[in-house]
Amino acid sequence: MKHHLSTLRASCLTPLSLAICAISCGVTSGAHAAESAASPAVPVALSASLASHDIDTAVVKVQMVGDDVLATQTGKYAGAAMISGFVLNVISQWQLPNGVTALAQGTLGAVQNAAGQLVSTVSTLASVTGGSGGNQAGGTGANPNAQATGGQSISVNGVSQITQVAGDKNTGTNSALIDFNSNAVTLAGTANAPSATASNSTGSIKAGISFGSNGIRVALQTPAGLATQTIMPGNGQIAQLLQIAGNNQQVANALQLNLQTQQMSASMLRQLGVLQALQNSRR
Template sequence: MKRHLSSLGLAFCALTYSQAYATPSADINPTPGVLSRHDTASTLQWQAVDDDVLAQQTGKYANASMISGFVLTLLSQWQLPNGASATAQGTLSASHNALNQISASVSTQASVMNGSGNSGANPLAQTRGAQGISVNGVSQITQVAGDSNFGLNNAEISFSNAALPSLPGGNNNPNASAANAAGTLRASISFGNGGVSIALQTPAGLATQTIAPSGAQQAGAIAQLLQITGNRQNVVNQLQLSLQTLPVAATMLRQASVLQAMQNAIASTRR
């Protein structure tokens, strides 16, 4: 399992969370539905913590032998004020079977919907430069030129003993794409070459998510990008890695506790 995670560059060090903000005159008004559950993100606050404080913290560690499977889920959705939308999503799942062999599967979906009336796009607005940024690790970038927009980049990792989620209605294909007849709305997702690429293109901007594997030039990267050039746009990039952990027997917990107590006792005698 550890080899599969490394091949996708999924080196999450912590949960990362980013809320996009419009220009000073903008009002952020998320619409109901898939975006409404994120409307409390602006209340989150971050506080820097010194190294000497972090050194005293304890937590839980999950090693490779505890992971029995994982599901990587990506979703990008763009809703325009005229009712048009573009959506791309996909999942990559891997699990151990009864013979302790790893099996993997991929499912993807892409769709677009035309609208009527004003799309909210602003042809005079510009957002540029972010696509040329190269980052090792996790990056979340949002550029907004307009008013009353809502944009969200969200990446998270979770552990569970429950069954892993799946993508209902998806095709068993590593690629999916959709576009309207005019070519103004496009949605695509692709799994391949050890990475993932998802992109939405609309009259009011673009949204992308990329997972690039490690190589000679980089250590691996996960990037989420929003570029909004319009008004009253609602956009979300969401990436979730769900890890399925093996249940730990009571005897193993007792053994781990005894081992930790012995290690602490030995360490204290050396001080």
């Protein structure tokens, strides 16, 4: 039994800065193609109130809120002056049913030195391993009669996650996460290598990653489909795409941005304490 699942999640974001701080929150999308269909996307909204406290007649009212309202909301946030560095990890992995694994991963890091200047580092790794060749149509799980296309033509100013699946017993996941962590893990790879590529002996399975002036691109190509990640700081785009046309495929795109913050001095902590005390006294 064949299913065609296509999901898209997007958020309108401002252009990316050096630390790609335009990722406003962690987002995840995925599809499991077997005997179930994908659930429709739910728009972001604020729950206004319950129409009634009676369980039998309770109805949740939802009201869409615009940017003009959200802009006045208060809360905790990280200002640009607080960010002292970042570590960006990107990884794509494809496991075929015959045991072949295609992998592309990389890390971009930037920290401030004693002079206040940003010092960047980069590492990349690409590999195709395992299996018994990986070029037989049956062994790879590829289905020549299945198609998963169209996702490449979608352009979003912000974060887009697209999963297209045609086949059975497939698992595909796109995930993007932003975190504040001073002890971020750096993925294994060749230091100071802005790009890496790998393929099997026949060239039917390829893995590649590149860091360039125009952004970051990760791509896996197999007989059963395609997995890509594209980050373009110039126009504020982060795109994750999965296209699976086959059976028993295990695919994942993952992006993690770890923002490092400066330690607050004792005098700054005292100033904040006095400010909060004054604010509380006015209530």
